[in-house]
């Protein structure tokens with residue numbers, strides 16, 4: 001057991017937020033113990049992309065690399081819905097029950113967290129999307145503004161090695177991206193011609209994938225497998241960026257397979273430590289001066305609620321859960337598009353990203369090249385999803401169309417509502433007896449209107465690009481498969497309606513901090529969240545211990 005004086009800070013969770021927080025604290029000469037519930041991954045043996053049967057593998061597969069989570073019943077799907085029911089031509093609709101299918105919260109437990117699985121889009125928030133309540137009367141305002149976060153965005157982009165274009169409109173920058181943007185893939189250029197015909201902006205996406213050597217890491221080879229773990233180490237996941245940088249200071253110790261099962265509160269206004277469960281069933285107590293929670297927007301509220309509802313004076317822990325509002329449309333093009341090669345999500349349109357950019361509905365979205373969606377998942381997936389039939393005819397169709405698919409996707413603002421939350425499952429527990437997290441997710445009419453807009457715009461862009469034959473549409477209208485999750489310990493100026501203050505500190509406990517996606521008061525209009533999580537965590541790390 002460690003003595004109280006041994007750690008200035010214990011960080012729980014080694015994903016996007018926890019790794020950045022640990023790094024930031026080490027930079028300030030603090031001693032840090034970084035605990036993660038999941039395993040340490042070894043790319044050589046744990047990432048499938050180097051194996052000939054990679055298509056047959058999901059990611060992650062390593063034992064212990066996913067949490068057990070339960071779901072409240074899905075929302076009933078009502079009305080004559082103009083969104084196509086999710087499904088591909090080859091496999092048909094996935095949802096036939098009349099209720100939203102609560103399939104999965106896509107995440108990774110382990111050193112690097114969900115960034116091991118992520119695509120690596122690297123976005124700053126639209127400044128107006130941080131003021132949704134005061135500007136547009138929905139969600140909640142961030143207690144800080146874009147200018148406050150900008151220096152931390154710069155630090156995070158430098159460490160991660162973000163490659164991006166010269167400018168991104170409303171997201172002003174005090175310094176350019178550290179790396180030049182990647183060249184657009186063939187499919188992105190086809191879609192760019194469609195965008196031009198529609199008068200849409202179409203530009204290189206900012207990507208946490210190296211366009212040249214950076215900090216000893218090699219550039220991307222455009223294999224396209226980012227969601228299966230990048231074996232090359234150029235994708236800016238936390239395990240190859242913040243964690244080695246934290247370790248290099250000599251002030252950080254990392255422990256995998258170390259789930260925190262309870263937070264211990266002191267008599268006054270401080271927490272005193274955590275209980276960690278071990279594989280052999282024993283429990284270890286670790287004391288700390290500061291405790292930083294970064295378990296993600298599902299597991300952080302779970303841990304707090306399971307610790308006698310710690311930090312829940314407002315009743316907002318677990319509330320305001322925002323999931324991933326997304327649309328994906330796939331089509332075949334008469335000409336080869338080589339969509340099985342290239343960097344996923346390499347091009348984007350920000351035209352509808354401002355909160356008031358979609359006609360008739362508050363909350364923005366982005367539209368992007370998702371061409372890798374079927375083809376980069378491999379020939380087997382393409383054959384199953386894109387072309388129907390069996391036997392010889394099917395084989396001929398696959399040969400005819402392999403390499404011809406285009407995908408356009410949209411991700412939009414997910415507004416909080418009182419039906420969407422994370423709470424403790426009343427019946428199911430983990431091996432240490434801690435109740436599992438239970439997700440309830442609900443879409444209100446504005447969310448559905450945003451989905452309709454994204455689906456229509458995606459189809460319009462595909463048609464303008466010359467695609468002739470839509471073979472699949474997936475939307476989160478009928479399918480919950482969230483990858484971006486937020487809001488369950490929102491930060492705010494008012495302690496009655498938020499869990500943490502503008503610095504990420506609990507309103508109630510002076511040495512308890514939150515540094516992950518839970519603190520977002522609003523989701524943004526489709527911005528990928530990790531860069532903002534990094535920036536917030538670095539900012540929180542700057543403040544810890546300053547006014548004890």
Ligand SMILES: Cc1cc2nc3c(=O)[nH]c(=O)nc-3n(C[C@H](O)[C@H](O)[C@H](O)COP(=O)(O)OP(=O)(O)OC[C@H]3O[C@@H](n4cnc5c(N)ncnc54)[C@H](O)[C@@H]3O)c2cc1C
Nearest residue numbers: 013015017037109113114119120121260296516517528530
């Ligand atoms: C397929 C996919 C694609 C994505 N693409 C992008 C993208 O392109 N760009 C982008 O910005 N984002 C993307 N995301 C989302 C992004 O990965 C997450 O938003 C981000 O990783 C969340 O950071 P976090 O710190 O909140 O949580 P996580 O990164 O999930 O980290 C939480 C960590 O806490 C640990 N933990 C949980 N409970 C405990 C406990 N009790 N004790 C100890 N440790 C615990 C977990 O093991 C985990 O390692 C994607 C996600 C997925 C699944």
Ligand code: SF4
Nearest residue numbers: 220221223224226230
């Ligand atoms: S496309 Fe680049 S970043 Fe993605 S897995 Fe391949 S090498 Fe890594």
